[in-house]
Amino acid sequence: MAKDIRLGMLLDFYGELLTDKQQELMHLYYEDDLSLSEISENEGITRQGVHDSIRRSETVLLEMEEKLGLAARFAKVNETAEKIKAAANQILEENAVYCYSANLNRNAREIVMLTDELQEQL
Numbered sequence: 001m002a003k004d005i006r007l008g009m010l011l012d013f014y015g016e017l018l019t020d021k022q023q024e025l026m027h028l029y030y031e032d033d034l035s036l037s038e039i040s041e042n043e044g045i046t047r048q049g050v051h052d053s054i055r056r057s058e059t060v061l062l063e064m065e066e067k068l069g070l071a072a073r074f075a076k077v078n079e080t081a082e083k084i085k086a087a088a089n090q091i092l093e094e095n096a097v098y099c100y101s102a103n104l105n106r107n108a109r110e111i112v113m114l115t116d117e118l119q120e121q122l
Contacts, residue, residue, distance in 0.1 A: 003030065006071075010061040013070050022057040029054055078122055085115040 008030040015023050025043070028034045029050075036054075040047040065071050088111035095104050 007058055009071050010065050014061050014064040018057050022053055025053050026057050074122055081115045081119050085112055088112045
């Protein structure tokens, strides 16, 4: 069973919708990077039981993302914030080289600060 990195992120968004046991197994598999055999041994359940629980959990997470799209929106907002910040930093650099304007500098720094705050809230 190949690990899909995206499911680790979906676990962050929708993990609370899983049972406590499903959450625990998913964390062990995706975040602690344990194998199915290692989880089976540690948890005292069969390897097949671990596999089945993880598959059911993955299905729940993928269905939630398909319906709600929170992880996709998060990624898009974060990507857009990075682009805004890069553009503001470019303005700061060009302002310093070509035609220094205190207002332009202040506004560009404000944009960088606001995008940082936005990303912290994500």
